[in-house]
Amino acid sequence: MDASKIIVLITGANSGVGYATTQVIVSNSSKYHVIMACRNVSAGQEALDEIKGSSSMPAKGSLSLLQLDVSDEASIAAAAKSVENDFGHLDVLINNAGIGSLVPGAHSKESLHYVFDTNVFGPILMIQAFESLLEKSTYSKGPYILQVSSGLGSFSMASDTKDPFYKTTFGSYRMTKATLNMATLQSHIQLADKGFKVFAFCPGLVVSNLRGKTEEARSGWGMAGDPKLPGQGILNIIEGNRDDLVGKFVHKDGVYDW
Ligand SMILES: NC(=O)c1ccc[n+]([C@@H]2O[C@H](COP(=O)([O-])OP(=O)(O)OC[C@H]3O[C@@H](n4cnc5c(N)ncnc54)[C@H](OP(=O)(O)O)[C@@H]3O)[C@@H](O)[C@H]2O)c1
Structure with a gap:
């Protein structure tokens, strides 16, 4: 591996925002290597092959695949070891993997655990596991941590x-993202002195499998946009163009109140 490459790890890279972000980053420049971290290896390989073979957005950067289930501590530890062995460091961590509520409106312990494991404990444990590799970053502008909120x-x-979503039934999903935001702010405060740049990022309503796999659900009942837009927003951050907003809850065009 060319030592000047910027090494980016994206969780949940086989679908939706993670897939589009991978494609936007590798089609932007040969300076990037994206590690597509996916819990399902065959879905990950299929996504990697598609992005590599795309004629509409040719890949200039390089790609590799990593098995990772962010709800499983052993899987996180194995993934960190593998990145250490293969690359020796990490420049950008994009904690993107996420899920909706198990049962809309249900706040049973099982249902809360299900969604908190992936959306909250996953990103927190990922930062802990990859902190020492990020500390070894060779990227002049980095290291970056983006939490997809x-x-x-x-x-x-x-x-x-x-607000049109005031009475939604996605209560437990909302709780996870509010908690993730606080975890992001805490990471920013703790890691800023080491030169880390930590952001919470909202992709906006975009086409993905988050709401389900029917066409209606994927398209957000016709309201969801192109996930490449948040992909561009994420690229813009890791290129150093929004460093004035470090530690904040940003979206494509501005900043949200926490
Ligand atoms: N789409 C939107 O409108 C929207 C709006 C706001 C925020 N977001 C956030 O954007 C992020 C990406 O979601 P998306 O919309 O792109 O949904 P998506 O198409 O369902 O993609 C989610 C990705 O996360 C992966 N994933 C889920 N649980 C995982 C686990 N335990 N370990 C590793 N990977 C796991 C999925 O893998 P599988 O394919 O194997 O399931 C998939 O690759 C999420 O954090 C979501 O909350 C999305």
């Missing part, structure tokens, strides 16, 4: 009675 995790929005 959601505007639905904003307290300001959640308490706005005029």
